[in-house]
Amino acid sequence: MNNFISLLNTTLHQEKVGDDKSDDEATIEEETLKPIEEIEEDIFDEPKSNSDNLQQSDNNYLDNTIPKSVSMPSIETLADTSRLMQRIQLLHTDCVKGVGVERLKRAYDILNNIEDDEVEPKLVALLGKDDFDEYAGKIWQLKFCEESLFTAI
Numbered sequence: 352m353n354n355f356i357s358l359l360n361t362t363l364h365q366e367k368v369g370d371d372k373s374d375d376e377a378t379i380e381e382e383t384l385k386p387i388e389e390i391e392e393d394i395f396d397e398p399k400s401n402s403d404n405l406q407q408s409d410n411n412y413l414d415n416t417i418p419k420s421v422s423m424p425s426i427e428t429l430a431d432t433s434r435l436m437q438r439i440q441l442l443h444t445d446c447v448k449g450v451g452v453e454r455l456k457r458a459y460d461i462l463n464n465i466e467d468d469e470v471e472p473k474l475v476a477l478l479g480k481d482d483f484d485e486y487a488g489k490i491w492q493l494k495f496c497e498e499s500l501f502t503a504i
Contacts, residue, residue: 442493
């Protein structure tokens with residue numbers, strides 16, 4: 352867990368260092384922040400567009416060329432996004448598709464008791480070993496990023 356926290360801190364510090372906006376980024380309007388409930392509605396209500404299909408083909412390319420670590424966040428959430436809100440949306444979409452809304456909410460409840468020594472066994476019991484290996488780090492990072500974003504506002 353300490354290695355994961357160190358990875359998150361390193362990622363966030365790199366984000367700050369590389370946060371100089373290029374001319375292209377300067378022209379892009381800042382996105383409005385949406386509550387999680389609205390993001391969930393967008394995920395389930397939006398039909399697939401051509402850009403979704405292109406992103407899916409990009410993801411398939413990444414799946415075939417870059418090996419995924421079972422315990423680390425996916426390469427898409429670390430490399431493709433340059434803003435915290437985009438990272439949150441990608442992580443949220445990935446977690447909802449992988450474990451579902453209800454299990455994600457229950458995992459949040461478990462993580463809220465972070466001082467509890469039984470967090471990992473409870474998450475394994477909730478998610479199962481395979482989903483725990485794939486999504487526990489992503490769920491923790493999603494929760495951390497959301498808290499960082501909404502406490503900074």
